[in-house]
Amino acid sequence: MRAVVQRVSQARVTVAGEGAGEIGPGLLVLLGVARGDDEGAARFLADKIAGLRIFEDEAGKMNRSVLDVGGAVLVVSQFTLLGDCRKGRRPSFVQAADPDLAIPLYESFIHHLKRGSLTVETGVFGAMMDVSLVNQGPVTLILESS
Numbered sequence: 001m002r003a004v005v006q007r008v009s010q011a012r013v014t015v016a017g018e019g020a021g022e023i024g025p026g027l028l029v030l031l032g033v034a035r036g037d038d039e040g041a042a043r044f045l046a047d048k049i050a051g052l053r054i055f056e057d058e059a060g061k062m063n064r065s066v067l068d069v070g071g072a073v074l075v076v077s078q079f080t081l082l083g084d085c086r087k088g089r090r091p092s093f094v095q096a097a098d099p100d101l102a103i104p105l106y107e108s109f110i111h112h113l114k115r116g117s118l119t120v121e122t123g124v125f126g127a128m129m130d131v132s133l134v135n136q137g138p139v140t141l142i143l144e145s146s
Helices: 039-049 099-116
Strands: 002-015 018-021 026-032 063-065 072-077 119-122 129-144
Touching: 002 039, 002 072, 018 072, 018 119, 026 039, 026 129, 039 099, 063 119, 072 099, 099 119
Parallel strands: 026 072, 072 119
Antiparallel strands: 002 018, 002 026, 002 129
């Protein structure tokens, strides 16, 4: 699994002009599921993101997690994170998991985030989505389960 994690003051995803998920302060997580990923990868990445200390404390140091600050998480599926652009000019997506594997692992990742008492909103798996956000910092990190 690969995730792009952005600290946001707000984020929203719409599908065909209709709101699908929206949060205030917290994290926007763009999540790609790879071939070979499993339940352990979903659990590991969810726990890592929930505990990631990228919010500032009273001293201005990144020392608090989204759980510590009472933030929310917006999770958006994005298979293009697994795109390989090393050859040619068109990305190859052969490393992205097929939906029959990706959907259950995407849902498992969300389940593990909610287990930690986080408020979690989502996009719509496989849909054409518009994502808007205000990146705070900016803080953007790339995490992988492997």
